[in-house]
Amino acid sequence: MSAGRDHRELSELLGAWALDAVEDAERAEIEAHLATCARCRAEAEEHLAVAAALGNTAAQPPAGLWERIAASLDDTPPPLALEPRHRRLPRRLVVGLAAAAVVLFAGLGYLLVDQQRQIDRLQAALLDDALARAASVALADPDSRRAVLRSEDGTVQVPVVIDATGTGYLLADRLPPLPEGRTYQLWGVSADTVVSLGVLGPEPRLVAFRATIAIDALALTDEAAPGVAVSEQPPLAVAELPV
Amino acid sequence: MGRRDDVTELGDAALVVAIGRYRQDALAEAYRRHGGAVFGLARRLLGDPHRAEEVTQEVFLRLWDRPDRYDAERGSLRSFLLVTCHGRAVDLLRADGSRREREDRTAQQAAGEPYDLEREVWDMALADSVRDALGELPEPERRAIELAYYGGRTYREVAELLDAPEGTVKSRIRSGLRRMRAVLAESGIGEAR
Structure with a gap:
């Protein structure tokens, strides 16, 4: 609830953020902060890498799933069947x-x-x-x-x-x-x-x-x-x- | 036809470039490499294989539509897909009621049988080193991370579940992730760079 958390408070949330374990309002605040704070951005990237490692499983996808995905490619209008979660970190684009x-x-x-x-x-x-x-x-x-x-x-x-x-x-x-x-x-x-x-x-x-x-x-x-x-x-x- | 066109030989970054060129075979290859992991994580979070399939489908369609969202500087394609998958699965959990029942059920387990959740995690056949790294964490950090990540809970919910202060849970998650990163880096897991 408390609007306007400072760097210290936001940085304490970075671990939870990487695990998708913050509420939407907090996420928005954290991501706005990440856009301007290189130190937090670096930490957030590290947490995110660990979070992704946690997500590794050895599961096999069900039979036929790829065929269903492939079948939906042609008639999928570009964006966006999926509600995006805007959690990307700011990044450089190649000029050119x-x-x-x-x-x-x-x-x-x-x-x-x-x-x-x-x-x-x-x-x-x-x-x-x-x-x-x-x-x-x-x-x-x-x-x-x-x-x-x-x-x-x-x-x-x-x-x-x-x-x-x-x-x-x-x-x-x-x-x-x-x-x-x-x-x-x-x-x-x-x-x-x-x-x-x-x-x-x-x-x-x-x-x-x-x-x-x-x-x-x-x-x-x-x-x-x-x-x-x-x-x-x-x-x-x-x-x-x-x- | 001296054209070598074998996507199976491309690295993930080059594969995503090929996807950017609307090459379905490249998306198929990305699915072949990572579809199982994405589906496994979705199923772990959602429980229901049908909904896990839907999330998996969304994750790959999203890669097809927006390959530019993948930032090779930030990590592997596997990481990117799992992060997308986790976020989407958590959205679904939070959006609907099935979450409540599941949460209550797991909450009871977590309260009464501290090792159930751990066994559940083992059952997921996590990569050995990831499991080891988790296992090396102090118990309170591990519990907080498991409940948040695999349970799709917010740190507030975790705090309630563990009857611990929110601030404590936040810092357990944060320090636990840091510790894991160090362990993973030692064991040479690419994800932790």
Whole structure:
């Protein structure tokens, strides 16, 4: 009941919180506090890990349950059959393609809406760690396509790998940062189109992108933020992709 | 077809990325790895296998709809799914009346036969090391954690059940979890990082 608990009182509740053993009002208060208190956040994460360990059992799921889940996938509208419990801790998202514009070269006039949606989902699912791991899986895969985006003078070299499913990873952390108001943008080039694969921001590191159409080459440009539909810049670096 | 597409070889983080790409085979693989654990926990909390199935289904549909909710920095996919499952099962327990009967029943056991609950926990075939870590806790801490986590109770309810001050229960849970973390870390359980 007591509104406005302080750090000490809230931190005493962290164990109970991790076990879902607080009341709703308390949970809301704790989670608001976690958003601003790194020390409590660190403790909460530790408790949560132990709580999850407690939940481990050796049970077998009942026969047929997967089939029922699979059957409901197609006609499940995205959110949300389940009332969410907002207990996620605040977290960093990878900057990169979140705001990516996927547009086609002028004159071709169709928009890859689905590609955009997939990029959003993909990017949202990728956090630094997961992204690095996914990229290393792609790098290790003999079926992935590898290339290096190079500038004419050789000063810019950006490795890229595209896995067999068309997800690419740009290892962009050695790109020089751009001044304010500028952004890197990645383009896919095929026989008759140039597609924006993502607006990367002024200081990209590891970036994921989707290459759903057949792409023969990649190009990197420096554009005015927030990126452009059609580039008029000469590419900073280009790479031809192996077939 | 030189395309290697075997989700069974992906790590959990990469698996979630594949789920983000609407790959049903990736969700199937996540279910294969973790479906039993999720169902087991739901059944432990809810008692009723049908409702446990529903919760399990919800947990995996939720992963399908919102793969971005999984944060690989915060722990394993197993942890994430179990935390989701526990929260959802507790919601159900608190939302309906079946909870009361069950609680009363368990409360009597807890009051009269202190080892029943413990045996019940053993029956769940918890991972050995987790069981060991729980077993190493001082009795009052273990009781508080078990009643809260496996019973889906709030710390207030636990305090009432044990006839102990709320503040005491809060700190028993907290110190018990800390102690468990240390033990789990010693035994190399990934969950405790």
